[in-house]
Amino acid sequence: MKARILIALAGVLVLAGVAVAYVGFASARNHDVTATGSVSLVPGPRLLFRSTADADRGHVATVAVTDPGGARTVSPLSCARVYAAGGTGLCLRPDGDLTTYQLVVLDERLLSRREIPLVGLPNRARVSASGRMLAWTVFVTGDSYNGGMFSTRAGILDTATGDLAGTLEDYAVTLDGKPYQAADLNFWGVTFTRDDRQFYATMSTAGHRYLVAGDFAAHTIRTLRENVECPSLSPDGTRVAFKSAIDADPAKGWRLSVLDLTRSVVTPLAETRSVDDQPAWLDNHTIGYGIPRGPGHSDVWSSPADGSGAPKLLIPDAESPAALSP
Amino acid sequence: MYLSTIGRREHAATGSRRKLSAVGANVFALGAVSLVTDVSSEMVTAILPVYLVLGLHLSPAAYGLFDGLYTGATALLRLVGGYVADRVRRRKAVAGVGYALSAVMKLGLLAAGASATAIGAVITLDRAGKGLRTAPRDALITLSAPEPLLGRAFGVHRAMDSVGAFAGPLVALGVLAAVGATNPEAFDAVFVVSFCIAAIGVLLLVLFVRDRRTPRTTQSASVSPRAALALLRGRGVRRLLVAACVLGLATVGDGFVYLLLQHKEDVATGWFPLLAVGTNLSYLLLAAPLGALADRIGRLPVVLGGYGALAVVYLLLAGPVSGWPLFALALALYGAFYAATDGVLMALAGPLLPEALRTTGISLVQTAQALAYFASSVLFGLAWQFWGAELAIGVAAGAAVLAIGVTFVVLSPRRTS
Numbered sequence: 001m002k003a004r005i006l007i008a009l010a011g012v013l014v015l016a017g018v019a020v021a022y023v024g025f026a027s028a029r030n031h032d033v034t035a036t037g038s039v040s041l042v043p044g045p046r047l048l049f050r051s052t053a054d055a056d057r058g059h060v061a062t063v064a065v066t067d068p069g070g071a072r073t074v075s076p077l078s079c080a081r082v083y084a085a086g087g088t089g090l091c092l093r094p095d096g097d098l099t100t101y102q103l104v105v106l107d108e109r110l111l112s113r114r115e116i117p118l119v120g121l122p123n124r125a126r127v128s129a130s131g132r133m134l135a136w137t138v139f140v141t142g143d144s145y146n147g148g149m150f151s152t153r154a155g156i157l158d159t160a161t162g163d164l165a166g167t168l169e170d171y172a173v174t175l176d177g178k179p180y181q182a183a184d185l186n187f188w189g190v191t192f193t194r195d196d197r198q199f200y201a202t203m204s205t206a207g208h209r210y211l212v213a214g215d216f217a218a219h220t221i222r223t224l225r226e227n228v229e230c231p232s233l234s235p236d237g238t239r240v241a242f243k244s245a246i247d248a249d250p251a252k253g254w255r256l257s258v259l260d261l262t263r264s265v266v267t268p269l270a271e272t273r274s275v276d277d278q279p280a281w282l283d284n285h286t287i288g289y290g291i292p293r294g295p296g297h298s299d300v301w302s303s304p305a306d307g308s309g310a311p312k313l314l315i316p317d318a319e320s321p322a323a324l325s326p
Numbered sequence: 327m328y329l330s331t332i333g334r335r336e337h338a339a340t341g342s343r344r345k346l347s348a349v350g351a352n353v354f355a356l357g358a359v360s361l362v363t364d365v366s367s368e369m370v371t372a373i374l375p376v377y378l379v380l381g382l383h384l385s386p387a388a389y390g391l392f393d394g395l396y397t398g399a400t401a402l403l404r405l406v407g408g409y410v411a412d413r414v415r416r417r418k419a420v421a422g423v424g425y426a427l428s429a430v431m432k433l434g435l436l437a438a439g440a441s442a443t444a445i446g447a448v449i450t451l452d453r454a455g456k457g458l459r460t461a462p463r464d465a466l467i468t469l470s471a472p473e474p475l476l477g478r479a480f481g482v483h484r485a486m487d488s489v490g491a492f493a494g495p496l497v498a499l500g501v502l503a504a505v506g507a508t509n510p511e512a513f514d515a516v517f518v519v520s521f522c523i524a525a526i527g528v529l530l531l532v533l534f535v536r537d538r539r540t541p542r543t544t545q546s547a548s549v550s551p552r553a554a555l556a557l558l559r560g561r562g563v564r565r566l567l568v569a570a571c572v573l574g575l576a577t578v579g580d581g582f583v584y585l586l587l588q589h590k591e592d593v594a595t596g597w598f599p600l601l602a603v604g605t606n607l608s609y610l611l612l613a614a615p616l617g618a619l620a621d622r623i624g625r626l627p628v629v630l631g632g633y634g635a636l637a638v639v640y641l642l643l644a645g646p647v648s649g650w651p652l653f654a655l656a657l658a659l660y661g662a663f664y665a666a667t668d669g670v671l672m673a674l675a676g677p678l679l680p681e682a683l684r685t686t687g688i689s690l691v692q693t694a695q696a697l698a699y700f701a702s703s704v705l706f707g708l709a710w711q712f713w714g715a716e717l718a719i720g721v722a723a724g725a726a727v728l729a730i731g732v733t734f735v736v737l738s739p740r741r742t743s
Contacts, residue, residue, distance in 0.1 A: 004533045011529045019522040023504050026511035080380050121379040139379055183585075183710040206711075292382060292440045 035059070039075035041084045041108045043325040047282070048089075050082050052298045053317040060091070060110065065282075065323070068300075068315045077110050081122045083280075083322045086131025088159060092122030092138075103136055105159060116164070120153060124278050125320070128192035129235065132160050133216070135190030135199065154187035154201060156216055163216075168201065171214065174222040175205075182206065187221075189230035189278050190214075193237060200224075200231040200240060211242070211259075228259065230278035232287075234305070235326040238262060241279040241287050241305065256289065258305050267307040281305070282314075282323045290319035349479040352470035355534040356463060357486030359527050363425060364487055366524035367452075368494025369516060370432060373502070377513045382440050400457035401693050407458040408465075408689025413549045417462040417469075417685055418537035424459025425531055428452050429524030436517045461689035468676030468684060469538045476676055477625055480669030481617020488610035492603075497523075554686050562678040563687060565736045570691045572736075573667065574698025576633060576729035578640075578706040578722050580605070586643045586715060587656060601657060608661020616665045617673070625674045626737050632666025633730045635659040640723035644716060671695075674737070 041048070045065040051057060051074060058078040063070060079091035080101070089106030101122050105114040120138030127134050134157045156165045165171075168187040173180045182205045190201040196216075203212045203223065211228035214221040227248050231240045238261060243254040253274030258267045269287065277289045287305050290298045298319035303311045315321065411420035431452040438444035464480075471479035498516050505515045557563050584601040620628040642656045672688065679687035702725075709718035 008529060008533050012526050015522040015526050015529075019519040022518045023501060023515050026505045026509060026515040029509070029511055121375055123379055139375060181711075183715070184707065294439055296381060 035074055035076040037073040037075070039073050039077075039110055041087050041089050041106065041110065041324065043085075043087060046324045047288075047300075047315065048082065048084050048322040048324055049300060049315055049318040050079060050320040051317060052296060052319055057296065060089075061318070062324070063315060069313075075110055077106075079104075079320075081125040081136075082320045083125040083127050084131075084324060085127040085129050085322065085326075088127050088131030088134070090125045090127050090134045090136065092118065092125055092136060101138070103134075103155075103157075105134065105157070114159075116157070118155075123152065124154075124189050124230065126190055126192065126232075126278070127322075128196050129194060129326075130196055132196045133158055133192050133199075135192065135201075137188040137190070151184075152186045152188045154190050156190060156199070158196075158216065165216070165219075168214065168221065171219045171221045173203070173212075174220070175210070176223060180205075187212075189232075191231050191233045191240070191278075193233060200233060202229045202231065209245070211240070225259075229254070231259075232279045232281060234258075234281050235284050239305065241281065243275055243277070243279070246274075256287065256303065258287070258307070269303045269305070269307055269311075270309050271301065271303045271311045273311075277319075280321050280323065281326055282321070283326050288314060288321040288323070290321065292319075349471045349475050349482055351534075352536055353467055353479045353483055354486075355530065355536075356467055356470070357483045359425070359531045359535060360463070360483060360487040361490035362527035362530060363428070363524055364490025365494045365497055366432065366520045366527065367428065367456075368491045369498035369501070369520050369523075370435070372495035372498045373513065373516050377435075378445070381513055382442070382445070400453050401696055403454050403457040404461055404689045404693050404696075405686075408461040408685040408687075409549075409551075409554055411462040411465065411685040412554075412683050415549075416537060417466050418531070418535055420685075421459040421462040421466065421535075422528065422531055424455045424457070424462070425524070425528050426455075427458065428455030429521060429528055431455065432517050432521035432524055436514055461685050461692060464672050464688050464692075465676075465685035466535065466537065468672070468679075468688075469681070470536075473677050475621055476673035477617040477620030477628070477670055478614065479617070480673045481614040481620075481665070484617070484665070484669040485610055485613040488606055488613065492606060492610065549682055549686075553683060557679070557683055557687055557690065563690070566675055566678055566691055567694050569733050569736050570671065570695040571698040572729045572732045573629075573633065573671070574695040575702045576636065576722075576726045577699050577702060579699070579703035582703070582706055582710070583639065583643070583656075583660060586719060587653065589715060590643060591648065591652065601653075604653070604657035605661045605664070608658045609664045610661075612662050612665035613669060616662070617669055620666075620670045620673060625670050626734070626739075628666050628670050629674065629737075630730050630734060632663045632670070633726055633733065635666065636663040637723050637726035637730070639663065640719050640726060644719045644723065 039060055039062050046062045047065055047068055048060065048062050051059050051061045056074045058080070059074050060077045060079055060082050061072045061074040063072045077091065079093045081092040083090050084106070087108045089110060091104040091106055092101060093104060095102035095117060101118040103116045103118050104112050107113050118138050120140040122136065122138055124137035135154065137152055137154045140151050140153050153167045155167060169185050173185065184205055186204045188202050190199050192199045199214045199216060201212050201214060203210045203221065208226060209229055210223040211225050211231055212221045212223050227244050228240070228242045229244065231242045233240055240259045240261060242257060242259060244257055246252040246255055254276050256269040256271050256275045256279055258269065273291060275289050275291060279287045279289045282288045282302060285305050286302050288300055288302045291301055292298045297317060299313055300315040300318045300321045301311050302314040303309065407420055407424065411417045431448050434448035434451065435445070438448045467479055467483055468476060501516050501519050502512050505512045580602065587601060616628055639656050639659045642652060647655070675688055675691045676684065706718060706722060709721060
């Protein structure tokens with residue numbers, strides 16, 4: 001017994017030593033980021049993104065549209081997700097500790113105009129072209145990934161009136177033309193139309209995922225078609241870029257595609273890698289999206305919206321792209 | 327004839343009633359292994375959603391896939407693990423493989439990087455480790471404590487287990503605080519620390535848990551697929567399986583209970599994880615006392631009382647009580663339900679199973695309960711969708727009451743000779 005206790009003590013000491021040493025090693029590599037300049041959200045030929053470079057991970061930065069791989073301006077602001085349009089920014093970031101998050105409405109100089117506590121993990125962020133409407137998606141999880149339930153919650157804020165829809169689940173839903181009620185409704189990936197009232201989003205229920213059209217003022221949502229996720233409306237409002245599960249099975253990956261709303265024609269993009277991101281229109285002909293590269297790193301790529309050409313590496317070590325003037 | 331002992335007051339237990347240590351050093355050793363292992367696994371559980379969504383950018387649908395990934399696979403593996411443990415007469419070895427597999431998978435998360443496929447595989451293997459170890463561990467407990475003290479033994483084990491589950495997220499937050507939550511190394515550090523703690527659990531198992539190997543002559547002939555099937559023909563085991571299924575069917579799933587609580591009170595979603603904490607606290611405090619109570623007044627009354635508590639929880643969700651009293655009462659009773667049923671059902675099962683096939687039998691009971699639980703969750707989801715929350719929870723309360731009746735009829739003591 002004595003020998004066993006000694007072996008146990010030695011083993012525990014060694015393993016505890018390894019754990020403590022690793023934590024020490026990891027914290028030694030943590031360093032502060034120095035901002036390289038002030039980022040402006042004033043519409044202009046710049047691309048906004050979240051940096052994933054080791055030196056300034058998480059910080060909001062911009063590059064010139066003409067030289068996206070070139071010099072970047074890094075701000076002191078750090079976000080988990082970021083988006084901006086029409087001079088308004090939306091930053092989803094941790095609120096104190098890791099368990100809670102907040103939504104920050106940013107002005108043109110990246111200063112906070114309003115902070116709203118969020119519950120769940122931030123996943124998507126969008127701002128309407130005018131900068132008036134904001135939308136976000138969070139994961140809401142129970143206490144455990146093991147058999148626990150997960151759901152998403154999409155919220156919308158009207159910055160002009162202050163109206164806040166914390167979740168779209170209260171909206172009146174019509175599925176294939178019939179009123180529909182269910183406990184398992186999940187919404188994510190909102191994108192706004194030019195009128196700052198209508199929007200598109202993804203709705204999932206009973207194992208199906210739909211493209212839905214919503215009305216913020218009337219609090220209504222109706223389904224349009226299936227297997228269209230994370231829609232993103234083109235600047236001219238005629239097309240929706242989205243990701244679709246290959247063979248309608250998310251386990252097989254996602255294919256970026258564009259839906260022509262008037263002709264109801266779907267065109268897959270030249271990008272054949274699985275893309276799990278809400279696409280962003282960089283202009284009326286180009287779509288940008290993030291592709292992860294190892295833990296914590298990601299690159300922004302672009303592809304022509306008409307399905308031609310080939311994917312191009314646009315901004316290395318970046319994600320959450322947004323064109324400040326598409 | 328085994329069944330005649332189920333509901334009876336166990337006079338043998340009264341002599342050592344006051345001494346918790348009477349449950350045996352092996353039970354405490356197994357409890358310590360579970361405690362340490364749960365610290366390790368719960369610290370990963372606590373940060374995994376953040377890691378998958380923010381670190382690796384998985385979308386809702388991809389994240390949802392991980393949820394459903396392992397239900398079927400681990401149920402099957404549990405049966406295989408149980409049978410193999412009996413067949414090679416090495417319950418500790420099979421449990422050890424399960425613990426070691428889960429420990430190594432903590433490093434697997436590190437190695438999987440951003441590949442969704444690799445992460446899916448790692449999580450599946452991690453859960454496979456859990457499936458493999460649960461039945462042999464519970465079988466070891468039944469062999470490590472005197473039969474009249476089994477309720478207490480399981481109570482002590484489950485209480486120690488919950489302490490680990492409680493501490494896990496706190497340890498994870500401590501590591502994140504030490505490393506810096508925005509540090510790119512933050513998640514890696516949690517995984518490495520989690521691995522080290524899991525390895526300590528394996529070490530404790532290897533050094534301090536003793537297996538009880540019965541002589542081969544009386545054993546090897548009786549452990550075969552045919553013998554395992556014959557288990558199902560035994561009246562005692564069949565009744566136990568019926569009871570496990572009925573009890574599983576009466577439980578609609580934690581997620582639903584918490585969602586209904588939240589629904590009813592419209593609390594901020596930030597409180598959501600705290601609901602589970604409340605339940606766990608109640609479970610932790612009540613597991614050992616209710617286990618001891620089961621040894622004194624009979625296991626069946628305690629299990630039935632547990633389902634009574636569950637029925638009251640469902641009624642509370644549908645009833646007029648609101649505000650903090652509702653939360654305190656519902657979560658305390660929900661924890662009491664787990665404390666009165668989880669370990670006690672195993673204490674009920676243990677003595678009914680021949681020693682040679684005990685692990686197989688326990689894995690059968692656990693699998694039956696898990697599958698019934700899965701079915702009831704799906705059914706409740708549909709009921710909620712088609713009938714609305716109010717009616718669905720009313721039906722669930724009715725099912726819990728019905729389960730009490732059926733369990734009583736099936737398991738109540740009778741003369742079988």
